[in-house]
Amino acid sequence: WGFWKKLGYQYMCGFTARWKYYFIWSISEASIIISGFGFSGWTNMSPAKPKWDRAINVDILGVEFAKSAVQIPLVWNIQVSTWLRYYVYERLVKKGKKPGFFQLLATQTVSAIWHGVY
Structure with missing residues (x-):
């Protein structure tokens, strides 16, 4: 298999896998x-006009056409x-201070525990 064929196959696998999340979230x-x-x-x-956007969990076009990671x-x-x-990152930042590595690490750790550490 050539590089471009492998890359195309990988992209299609990822694209297909994302659609199960799009479907469930929709x-x-x-x-x-x-x-x-x-x-x-x-x-x-x-x-x-009424806004019905409180439960939006994914912007499909935003994911598929993102200009950067x-x-x-x-x-x-x-x-x-x-x-x-709101509940982790911003609460760890002290008033008048800029967020740093600790706040990011703590937020990522909570996210890992939330999603399951494998």
């Missing part, structure tokens, strides 16, 4: 919206990353 988001818990307020446009964690597993940022 179904869970739809069920939350149908139950009414997905309502997060009104738009500022006139006339005001830095953008992917911002649009993948959004609810867990928001929870980790």
